[in-house]
Amino acid sequence: MEKDRIFDVIIIGGSYAGLSAAMSLGRSLKQTLVIDSGNPCNQKTPHSHNFLTQDGNTPSEITSLAKHQVEQYASVHFFEGFASEGIQKGNQFELRTQSGDSFFGKKLIFASGIKDIMPNIKGFSECWGKTVIHCPYCHGYEFKSKKTGIFAPADRAFHLASLVNNLTHDLTILTSGPASFSLEQSHTLKKHNIIVDEREIGEIEHQNGQMQKVVFQNGEKLNLDALYAAVPFEQHSQIPMELGCELNEQGYIKTDMFQRTTVEGIYACGDNSNPMRSVANAVHSGNFTGAVVNKELTEASF
Structure with a gap:
């Protein structure tokens, strides 16, 4: 050439x-x-x-x-x-x-x-694209009915929750700090039994990118199969x-x-x-x- x-x-x-x-x-x-x-x-x-x-x-x-x-x-x-x-x-x-x-x-x-840009959370980048995912249309069906989390800013997390709630009823929003949802958003999340967990994330335990648990800074753990994340x-x-x-x-x-x-x-x-x-x-x-x-x-x- x-x-x-x-x-x-x-x-x-x-x-x-x-x-x-x-x-x-x-x-x-x-x-x-x-x-x-x-x-x-x-x-x-x-x-x-x-x-x-x-x-x-x-x-x-x-x-x-x-x-x-x-x-x-x-x-x-x-x-x-x-x-x-x-x-x-x-x-x-x-x-x-x-x-x-x-x-x-x-x-x-x-x-x-x-x-x-990956957050400074151990295990996050290793799971990215596999079990830490960005889009319910691209990946959601494969994790239907699974233990699922959402890690995103409030408005984005609320939007994702409305879509993912159709795929699983075992859904937790992880805010990794004080939640900032409006009263109306909080009411809607509660109505759909969507848990809001404010504990700060420290690590994701996984095997070859297949996540198993979210480990919080206080040492407590949450079993999850998938985590939607907006980075x-x-x-x-x-x-x-x-x-x-x-x-x-x-x-x-x-x-x-x-x-x-x-x-x-x-x-x-x-x-x-x-x-x-x-x-x-x-x-x-x-x-x-x-x-x-x-x-x-x-x-x-x-």
Whole structure:
């Protein structure tokens, strides 16, 4: 691959959203480069769910098949590496990698995902994606009727409780400190027999990521099979912000209804710009973004 070649589109991130965008562009014969470091956020998750035709497959199986299919389009190229710097030069962009390679593109699509920030709780990160989970749509069915906990800020915990209560009636919200639910929220939780436990979490006991007990700072323990957790995150790539793209109040890349960021010529799709964190949504947003970018490139040259 020629390093100084100008591509129609450079996609940063080669997981579900990035590959989906690449397929849209490849089928429209756009010269496309996908830069990917091979570090997806769901790499610890044993099985992916709630995506038609792929339900129950591993994330790596889905990604491998997707990449194999995208590779059939000759106009799509791949570079394995981490994009570390982006520079806007007139009506095009230069992307530089940690290995010192440079690539040029007329449009940029960031499908770079987000990076979860684990709390300082022993055993938490080892269970993340296995039995410490983030989404009842992605993982809830597998833990139906199990002893389940929720570890999240009050409003988020209340929202999760309304969804998880449909899957199990053995549900405890762990606040790891004084609870801050409103009187109305507390009344609703009590009505559904959802326990609120304010003891501070110290550790999660587990076997190879399969949680067994939550250990509190006072030494007491609670048996749990699964724990829904809402953890803070940061953008996996800092390049969009360095190029001037704005973030919204939640920390996602701000986009309009066509996945355009606040910088002309730059687009974002997948987890970095949408709280609906699922394989299905990533594939959808990537597919749509690829179509939008193809339309704008085509109209500019027609």
